[in-house]
Amino acid sequence: MKRIALLGMPNTGKSTFFNRLTGAGARIGNWPGITVDLLSAKILLGTEMVEVVDLPGLYDLHGFAEDEQVVRRFLLNNPVDLLCIILNATQIDQQLPLALQLRRLGLRAVAIMNMTDEAEQLGIRFDAAALAAGLDCPVCFISAKYGRGFPEARETLRHVLSLDAPTASPTSQTDFVADEALIAEAEKLIARSVKMPRVLEYGLSERIDRFALHPVLGVPLFFLALFLLFQAVYTLGTPLQDGVAWLLEQFRELGLVHLQAILPGWLYGLLVEGVYDGLGTVASFVPVIVLFFLGMALVEDSGYLSRIAFLMDALMARVGLDGRGFVMLLMGFGCNVPALMGTRVIRARGLRLLTMLIIPFSLCSARLQVFIFLISALFSPTEAPLVLLTLYATSFLIALATALLFKNRLGGGEPLLIELPPYRLPTFQQVVLRAWHEIHHFLSRATRFIVAGVVAIWLLTHLPTGVPAGGPETLAGMFGGWLEPLLRPIGIDQQMAVVLLFGFVAKEIVLGAMAVVYGVQGSALAQLTAQHMDWVQAFSFMLFTLVYTPCLSTVATLRGESKSLAFTGVSIAWSLALAWLLSFVFYQGARLLGY
Amino acid sequence: MNLICLSELAIGQRGVIEEVETEEQFRWRLQALGFRIGREVRLIRQALFGGPLQVRIGSVNVMLRRHDAAFIHLRAMG
Numbered sequence: 308m309k310r311i312a313l314l315g316m317p318n319t320g321k322s323t324f325f326n327r328l329t330g331a332g333a334r335i336g337n338w339p340g341i342t343v344d345l346l347s348a349k350i351l352l353g354t355e356m357v358e359v360v361d362l363p364g365l366y367d368l369h370g371f372a373e374d375e376q377v378v379r380r381f382l383l384n385n386p387v388d389l390l391c392i393i394l395n396a397t398q399i400d401q402q403l404p405l406a407l408q409l410r411r412l413g414l415r416a417v418a419i420m421n422m423t424d425e426a427e428q429l430g431i432r433f434d435a436a437a438l439a440a441g442l443d444c445p446v447c448f449i450s451a452k453y454g455r456g457f458p459e460a461r462e463t464l465r466h467v468l469s470l471d472a473p474t475a476s477p478t479s480q481t482d483f484v485a486d487e488a489l490i491a492e493a494e495k496l497i498a499r500s501v502k503m504p505r506v507l508e509y510g511l512s513e514r515i516d517r518f519a520l521h522p523v524l525g526v527p528l529f530f531l532a533l534f535l536l537f538q539a540v541y542t543l544g545t546p547l548q549d550g551v552a553w554l555l556e557q558f559r560e561l562g563l564v565h566l567q568a569i570l571p572g573w574l575y576g577l578l579v580e581g582v583y584d585g586l587g588t589v590a591s592f593v594p595v596i597v598l599f600f601l602g603m604a605l606v607e608d609s610g611y612l613s614r615i616a617f618l619m620d621a622l623m624a625r626v627g628l629d630g631r632g633f634v635m636l637l638m639g640f641g642c643n644v645p646a647l648m649g650t651r652v653i654r655a656r657g658l659r660l661l662t663m664l665i666i667p668f669s670l671c672s673a674r675l676q677v678f679i680f681l682i683s684a685l686f687s688p689t690e691a692p693l694v695l696l697t698l699y700a701t702s703f704l705i706a707l708a709t710a711l712l713f714k715n716r717l718g719g720g721e722p723l724l725i726e727l728p729p730y731r732l733p734t735f736q737q738v739v740l741r742a743w744h745e746i747h748h749f750l751s752r753a754t755r756f757i758v759a760g761v762v763a764i765w766l767l768t769h770l771p772t773g774v775p776a777g778g779p780e781t782l783a784g785m786f787g788g789w790l791e792p793l794l795r796p797i798g799i800d801q802q803m804a805v806v807l808l809f810g811f812v813a814k815e816i817v818l819g820a821m822a823v824v825y826g827v828q829g830s831a832l833a834q835l836t837a838q839h840m841d842w843v844q845a846f847s848f849m850l851f852t853l854v855y856t857p858c859l860s861t862v863a864t865l866r867g868e869s870k871s872l873a874f875t876g877v878s879i880a881w882s883l884a885l886a887w888l889l890s891f892v893f894y895q896g897a898r899l900l901g902y
Numbered sequence: 903m904n905l906i907c908l909s910e911l912a913i914g915q916r917g918v919i920e921e922v923e924t925e926e927q928f929r930w931r932l933q934a935l936g937f938r939i940g941r942e943v944r945l946i947r948q949a950l951f952g953g954p955l956q957v958r959i960g961s962v963n964v965m966l967r968r969h970d971a972a973f974i975h976l977r978a979m980g
Binding site: 525 | 924925927928930931932933934935936938947948949950951952953954956960961962963964965966967970
């Protein structure tokens with residue numbers, strides 16, 4: 308099968324183009340010579356099945372960032388029939404040297420000039436023929452965002468691929484050697500083929516930045532925006548969540564209870580009180596998660612994240628990190644795993660490890676649902692947003708304090724250079740696609756872990772047979788008993804101890820596990836929880852949940868990305884110790900104060 | 903001719919790049935974003951507490967830290 312590789316700088320809309328070209332069929336795969344996963348998809352191009360690989364964004368072929376090494380190793384180890392070079396038309400002067408560099412590899416190529424809609428607005432004009440002659444390959448002008456020119460680009464790819472031309476492959480690292488002459492060549496080509504207004508004014512972006520990057524207002528505005536986003540998720544999401552929970556309860560009361568007459572007692576217990584209650588409790592949070600990821604996608608695609616790096620860099624420098632570390636903490640609000648993988652852009656190992664050490668403290672969406680549940684069960688609607696805000700603030704503070712403590716062992720700087728792209732209003736379709744991708748990830752994770760988790764919990768709370776379910780003589784009771792001396796000082800009882808044990812696997816299981824342990828779901832679960840713990844215990848439980856190791860996937864990613872067992876061990880031990888210590892101080896402190 | 907560092911530009915001031923004195927990896931990265939000899943740059947703003955600089959070069963806005971900017975030498979304009 309022939310293979311097309313997509314290449315281009317960051318911020319060229321490469322992923323948008325990839326998504327348009329391949330539809331939804333992309334999968335993550337392993338490739339010879341490289342250790343990271345790349346997205347690829349098989350598509351029908353004309354009459355032929357073709358494989359399309361999305362390579363990481365890079366600034367130039369001889370860079371030393373991990374992503375750039377990945378691209379080099381990929382090209383050396385995997386035959387490529389066609390290079391598809393994605394260029395950002397609004398920054399053509401910066402991008403041509405890379406395109407020329409890629410052309411030197413001798414592979415067949417098609418250049419895709421993307422974002423022509425924005426370029427047009429900026430008054431940039433292209434001489435297509437001169438550009439194609441200079442690059443010695445076909446050039447297509449498209450807008451991947453709106454789909455303009457896309458069918459023609461697809462046809463060009465098909466046509467070039469069908470030509471029977473010999474394909475050379477780069478054979479050694481020396482094929483990637485830098486060439487200063489390329490830059491001069493690029494400048495000549497620009498002069499021949501591109502007409503640019505002398506000074507490009509990004510009027511609107513500029514005006515937004517006057518506020519967004521304001522020396523005094525910038526940071527408060529950012530926190531205000533963050534607060535509004537969470538407020539919106541909470542106020543819109545919780546009624547939806549109640550609605551879904553109610554529907555699931557009705558289905559149980561009106562439909563499933565009749566199974567009691569048909570099924571043997573243990574099977575009914577396992578299926579309805581175990582799997583259905585457990586899954587249902589988690590499923591009721593899907594609307595909140597959907598809203599949350601819609602918001603995240605909107606922020607990520609807008610170009611605001613690099614502004615946050617700008618605003619936060621001075622603060623982060625004090626704790627041995629840089630602005631990117633803060634952005635990765637924000638990404639971690641969705642899920643810690645991709646945030647950890649995002650640290651690949653950091654070249655200095657110490658700095659990267661320090662960033663990876665703090666990301667697991669980022670309050671991810673799985674922990675968010677546990678908190679929303681407990682907060683609505685134990686706090687009044689007016690207190691609720693404040694409690695949630697406190698937890699987010701704690702998450703930041705712990706991350707920063709951890710960095711400060713470890714910065715002399717890890718850390719270390721590297722030159723920082725980040726592009727501040729013009730603000731983009733993502734299209735509706737773009738946001739929905741991105742959000743869907745995240746939700747899909749959440750659901751597949753959730754079903755995989757939760758079904759296994761709730762079944763295991765149900766068994767633990769019901770075995771051995773012949774003792775009261777959930778009582779101290781069951782397996783769960785025994786585990787809880789062993790953990791009790793450790794968890795009593797932080798206000799966590801036997802039953803919740805078992806829940807925490809399972810939370811180590813994935814926080815999505817926590818609520819499912821609570822439903823199984825208490826044997827109810829929905830509003831009944833909230834009421835029962837409120838009877839079993841007071842607000843001090845609940846907050847202590849939430850603190851512990853926030854700080855201790857997020858999930859097994861995070862541990863696996865820490866191990867895989869750091870390639871160090873010792874580092875992974877330190878990360879787990881530190882988060883467990885800190886979780887216990889913080890909960891202990893809070894719980895005992897609150898009790899001393901008479902709460 | 904007097905050269906100054908990029909970090910010494912006043913806000914709003916322009917300069918022409920005369921030399922870039924950094925380690926090779928960073929120089930390539932700078933170059934890929936357009937920091938080449940003879941190009942005009944302009945300091946747009948600076949974050950508080952010694953934070954990073956926002957610099958415009960051609961159509962591209964980038965942020966870089968003060969002490970990294972000190973390795974880029976300019977002929978100041980205006």
